[in-house]
Amino acid sequence: MSSATPSATSTTRLAATILMLRDGAEGLEVFMVVRHHEIDFAAGAxxxxGGKLAAGDEDPRVRLRCTGIAGLAPEQITLRVAAIREAFEECGVLLARARGEQRLLGPxxxxxxxxxxxxxxxxxxLGxxxxxxxxxxxxxxEELVPFAHWITPAFMPKRFDTHFYLAVAPAEQLAVHDGTELVDSLWLRPAHALSQAxxxxxxxxPATELNVKKLGFSNSVGAALRATRAQPVVTVVPEVVKKPQGMRLVIPAEAGYGVTEFALPQAPRKT
Known part of the structure; x- marks a missing residue:
């Protein structure tokens, strides 16, 4: 299966998200948020x-105030800007520093x-x-490490071309959900997130579940960053395939998730 096709990207919206990491008492933890049940995408999930790109993320003035972008294509810079902006909007963490300083912003x-x-x-x-x-x-x-790239299957009514990044959570900054789109926030070990689901x-x-599972292959932040830097990011565009057990979504083995197929997600039940 090819990693991407022109048709898979023509009707999608670019998006970026951050897996914010820290080492907890029992090992690697990732920061996750719960989406409001009344919003129009992944309600309650x-x-x-993270989220889709905003017009201001492409403002040429932004690139003059980015570090760690040497050699990156314009789109890759914009995606990183979007990921950092979304994390700030949604949980208050800002991967930024005062101009000319080395340390990230403090509390x-x-x-x-x-x-x-x-x-x-x-x-x-404002932008x-x-x-x-x-x-x-x-x-x-430079704090963002490319981790994964998923494009929503063609049969879905809303489609996103989403780039996932790892980042070490700034030790002095407190991550807190925004209380509007997001109604709860948690630091979870990957295995705990999967067991709760x-x-x-x-x-x-599915994309979140498999990225949590992939993250769980590492026991510490350092191990996760080393493993991620050592492997190329393989674009995942799940394809629907008919199997003896029913319709399944198939992904490339080389994407590194330990699985190559999974069941189609069930539509939410109406109450």
Whole structure:
């Protein structure tokens, strides 16, 4: 199966998401949020912070305030900008530093920036370049490590071309859900997230579930980053195939998920 086709990308919207990582008492943990049950995509699901690109992410002024982008194509820079912006909007973590400094922003600065900019960015009242210029900040794009790339199957009514990144959670910053699109947030070990979904406590869409599983192959943040950097990202466009057990979604073995097929997700039951 090819990694991507022109038709698979022509009707999709670019999106970016971050798997924010830390080492907990029992091993690797990832930050996840629960989407509001009334929104129009993945309602009620346990997801990683992220979302579709905004017009301001492509503003040429942003690239002048990004570090770690040497050699990247314009689209790859924009995706990283979107991932960082979405994480800030949705959970208050901002992978940025004061211009010319080495350390990422601390809690005192975030306590001012969050109330001032998170909602305005989310509503599109301003672009991220405006915040960066006003506050004299730089986005730390080198903190993002490409982890996965999924394109929604062609039969789905809403389709996204989503790039997943790993990032180490800044130790001094507190991740908290926004209380609007997201109604809860948790630091979870990958195995715990999967067991909660299996028990029906949370919903995981297939891409999220398999990326959680893939992350769980590593026991620490360092191990996850090393494994990710050592393997190329293989684009996944699930294809529907008829099998003896019914219709299945098939993905490339080389994508590294340990499985090559899974059942079609069930439509939510109406209440």
């Amino acid at each position: 346990l997801v990683f912070p 005192a600065r975030l306590a001012v920036l969050g109330p001032r900019y998170r909602k305005a960015l989310d509503k599109g009242d 991220i370049a405006d915040m960066l210029e006003t506050e004299d900040l730089e986005l730390a794009c 299996a028990a029906g406590l949370h919903t995981l869409v």
